[in-house]
Each structure stands twice: as C-alpha cells, then as structure tokens.
Amino acid sequence: MASAHRDVFGVLKRHGYTESRKIGEGSFGKALLVTDSEGMKLVCKMVDVSQASTRETQDAVKEGKLLGTLKHPYIVRYRESFIDSGWLSIVMDFCEGGDLTKQIEAAKRRRMPLSEDQVLRWYTQAILAIKYIHDRHVLHRDLKPSNFFLSKSGNVKMGDFGIAKVLASTMACARTQIGTPYYLSPEVCQEKPYTWPSDIWAMGCILYECCALRVPFEAANISGLVQKICRGPTPTVPPAYSDFVRQLCAEMLCRSARGRPTAEDILARPRIQGIVKIMLEEAQAGRLERVEVPTQSEAGSILKPEVPDGGQYVDHAGGYKTNDLVEYLSSTHRDWLPATVLNADGDGRIIIDLKPSTWLSKEEQAQKVRPRWKSPDLNSGGQHRPVHRSPSCPAPTPGRRVSESPGPAPSGQRGFSPGPGRLAPQNGSRAGTPSRVASPHIVVPRVEGCDARVVPKVPSSPLRRPCAAAGLAIAGQP
DSSP states (O other), rough: OOOOOOOOOHHHHTTTTTEEEEEEEEEEEEEEEEETTTTOOOEEEEEEEETTTTHHHHHHHHHHHHHHOOOOTTTTEEEEEEEEEEEEEEEEEOOTOOOHHHHHHHHHHOOOOOOOOHHHHHHHHHHHHHHHHHTTEEEEOOOOOGGGOTTTSOOEEEEEEGGGGGOOTTHHHHHHHOOTTOOOOOHHHHHOOHHHHHHHHHHHHHHHHHHSSSSOOOOSSSHHHHHHHHSSSSOOOOOOSSSHHHHHHHHOOSGGGSSSSOOOHHTOOOOHHHHOOOHHHHHHSSSSSSSGGHHHHHHHHHHOOOGGGGOOOTTTTOOOOOTTTEEEETOOOOOOOEEEEEEEESOEEEEETTTTEEEEHHHHHHHHHHEEEEOGGGGGTTOOEEOOTTSOOOOOOOOOOSSSSSOOOOOOOOOSSSSSTOOOOOTTSSSOOSSSSSOOOOOOBBBBTTBBOOOOOOOOOTTEEETTTTTTEEETTO
C-alpha cells in the first residue's frame, strides 16, 4: 500500500520553504511553521493523500485553490497549495497570537471572565467573516475556538476550514471524526444536512464558551452528549453579561434551524453596528492596521444609517400588544414586511411572527417596527390611519425564546428560506432547507472498521457537494 514520502524537508525545499518547527500533528498529517525565501513566517498544513484516488487528488488540489480565493480581513489568508510525494500541502499566514482556546484557558487559570467588550469585538469580527463566506455560498463546517486565530494586533481570524477532513473516504479522515462533538448542531446530530444555520449554532456555542469559560453541552460520552444537544436544557450565559449577549446566545442556540438568525441579521443589530463603527474609526485614526478592518465598501453594506433620538418609531416602541398588526424592517429583504405581534412582556419587548424565536427590545422596535397602515381613506381626508389590532385574530400561545426541539413551523409562520440571505433559490444556487423538520431521531452511527461510536457524519444534500479538500460546502457545483 502506498504511503506519503517521509522526506518532508525535501518536499518543502522544492517549493521554496524551510521548516522551522512542528506546531501540530494529527491523523491527517502535520502542521509546520515554515519560512519562505524572503524570510516570512507561514504555516504549512501537510495532509497525507497517498491513498487517495486520482479523482480525489484532483479535487483536493481544486478545493485547496478555492481557499486562496477567500480574501477577508478576518479570515486567515491561504497562500498556495500543492501535491508532492503523497502530501497535499496548504500554505497559509501565521497568526502570532495563538487561538481563542488559548485565551479561554488563560481566563480559566486567572479565574477571571473575559470582558464583554472583548468578547463582542472578537465575536463581531468572526460574524463578519461568516457573512463573507456565506455570501459566497461557502460553509465552514468546523467552527470551534481552536479554529479562530489571533493576529499580532489582537484581532480574530477564522481559519482551518475542516482541513482534517480532506478525504472523506480515507481512514485518516474517519479517525479525525472520533472525538467530542461539542459544536455540532441538533440537525447534524440527527444526520440531517449541514446548512447555513449549522454554522450559526456553532458560533452560539463559541459565544457561550467565551462567556462561561466552558462548553454549553457536556456529557460522559458521545451518545449522552448528542442527547443533551438535541433534547437537554439550553444553558444561559452568566448574569455578569448583558441581556443583549444572553439573548443573542439564546437565539443562536435555538434548536430549530429556522429560528436562528443569519449572519446578516446579527450584524444589523445596533450593538454590533456600533462595534463595527468603532473599528472603522480606529482604523481611520491609525490605531489599527488597514488590513484588520472591513473595507469601506464592505462597511457601507453593513453599517445602517443612524436614526436620531433613538429611532424613528421610538414613540411606538414598547407600546405594542398581542395581535397588533405591525410592519418589520427586514435587513435581508431591505423592505418593510407585514407582521403580527405574537407576544409582549412587561418590559415592552415583543415577539412577531416573522421572528418567532426572538424578543425585540424597545430599542430595536424604535428602529425596525412600526404600526401597519391602511390605504388612504377618502372620508378621512386621505390621511393614513394605523391599524393596531385584528379583532378576528385569536390570541396565540406565548412564543418560547428557545425551542426545545425541532418541529414543524406553526401555521402562518415563515419557514427558513434557501440561502444565507433567505432569498428564493436561483438557478445554480443551493437548495433551501425543507419547510418541515421531522421529529427528533437521534442516531449515533459507527465508522466502518471501528468498534467505538463516533461523531455523526454529515450527510450530503443532492444540491450541495462537500469540498473534499477543506470541509467546505459550495452551492451550485455540478
């Protein structure tokens, strides 16, 4: 049986690199700190592809090149990839600050939580990166703290796009699946396709871990962990953090994939908008490297115009009641959509049918919720009149903040639409998530040739081809 040539030094030298030291190793291969001909420090991940077929090898090279097309200030830059002597080598930038796991462990040792400002800054940078790849129909599929790296200036960069799962048919890949799936979503645990909301669930787990300094779901074995992910109580962020952080984390850990916000939804929130604006101001003042912030064109598409005095509809915010007919400003559709208030609490927050798992604060209402208006009435001199309540609409059952288990959407509720922006599918785009979710059926499969139960493999969808070389999923590929 063929195996990769062990002369790693010779492989690197032929491509202009010199090995400095080993920084990681696993069943897939190794990660080396290398220097190029100009003395620049880089990371080279070397994956053993000696037992792969010609087709798989070609796909590996193709998908390795795909990584090089992802250029974003909060994504680790991939320089090049090549195959030599049975090794697939992927060369990428080196991040001097380690990863988020290192920061979490340091906070544990100090017995001091990470500050909310720091957590939200890293989180905002990560969500900007998530939006970038989702807009390009790419899924990360392996989000966890150890895959977010810190640059010299302390900014977070997303990397390691599932490189350990280079070839799904090799035993090396099967072995990488044996571990604790702390960040797998409920739908993936039930062997449903990995979709955009699956990345959002993983980001919710990471946000919780940064605040609580522990993973949200733990168990003595994988089977028990899968049960907790799918059916156990959802933990809440410690009370030392703001209601905004606690609510945001709860929304991302909604067990119904349809109930989770998209990256664009998250970036539209006033608190996150403020952080993006601060980063841009710091860059303009020269306190951040230019490469470490979104470009002006990108920022323009993220930042929304400010509304004076707390919001254009501040007079209505906090005054809505159940069954009130309103309009909601959708950041996805960039338009006002008709909606109905499903629930209201004593603090003035509301839940609407367009976002049944999200409590809208008074601040958000002032920006994005307004009374629904009738057409001009001739008897009223052509003036618009607000419609506050539909007398024929019965009071609904109060909505839950976090769904306890996946289930079909209630009648009249909008289902989760196809793409990251929740737009209707176009020719060549990825298929949408089914509008109905089956009752939970938790399966912990076995890897062929291995006695232990392992992490559930992610089934592929007919219109979604997994990228063999990087654990990515790209829509619209034949």
